[in-house]
Amino acid sequence: MSVDELKIVQAVSGLGIAGNDEGLIPAFGLYLTKHLADYYNRISFATARRLEKQGLAEDGRTLLIEAGHVCAFNTFGGIMMSAEWDAVVQPMIQTREDWIRGMVGVVNAFGWGRWSVGQLEPNERLTISIDDSYEARGWIRDYPQSDVPRCYLASGGVAGLMNLLYIGDITSRPALTEEYYTKLFREGDHFVAREERCVARGDQRCEITARRKSAW
């Protein structure tokens, strides 16, 4: 395997990403923040719980995972077409699947916990295991054990990786437009992720699998 994840994590975490003179962090064609995990967890879980009480649990889950799709599309997509990617990750890439291994290396510098690529069947299936998922950590700190998985952002992210690579083709540097997003996440037999194990539900670690919609 050619992708050196540790080297990627060290390179990205060593970039010293911080606010400029305007207090903003423009990078990868985005505005980044180093945000409070507690904030995301509080607003996401409160929204999910409110909808669950109204009998709309699945709607809440879908909405929050959709936010993860948006994150993956723009953040992962932006990074995979950035100069930093070209400098650090691209030289390690030998196969199409290395794009996923490379992006997981970058994710591991985001402070989201440790992502590990498990089963990866090209164009079919991806399983990501996560230790110290910030979402699951936040849940177990503030709430009783959950009946359902709680890593919404991560679930959207895992599906996004597969959709960027196999439904679209991020390697061809497409424009990240609304139309392209719709093609990747709303049309045809795109990838959908399910969190099959979650620390919030009492499992040892979180595990998310993305498969074609028709395969579930």
Next chain:
Amino acid sequence: MSAQPEFDANRNLLTLGGSQLVFHCHHYNLHLQRTVDEALGADAGRALQRSAAGESARRMLSTLFAGQPREERLASASTLFSQLGFGLSDITSLSESGGRVVLVTSHYAVGWRSKWGEPPRAVCHFATGYWAGALSAATGLEPERIVADEVQCAAAGAESCIIELEVR
């Protein structure tokens, strides 16, 4: 005050003042904000996000402020706000008894406009809560005693965002 996040390379966790930090971009931040607003209704969504921001900022800043002279704390909160990418805040009209924070730039305002254009109402819910939490942490006052509101927002066409803070 040290405002440098620490990265735990074994667990891939980033922490500052005992609070976990995570990188996210404006697309996710704004989409999640709109998701919450639409799911709960605009008023309840705004209240939740301000409350969550106040709670999380207060938790982090209370730790960071420990041992720091009181008169330096609000300036530290402003510096940190910028370092984390939330925007540039002018706090010359803010004191321990309240006042106003002018956001010369705001991540949420800039992000909203770049994604969706002009919104119907102010959008800097996180910043509003952050500054309420910062004032609470700087003074030691209970968060319930601080009322914060964004009275104008650059996303909605104003020159800058203005957050007014009142100590009850």
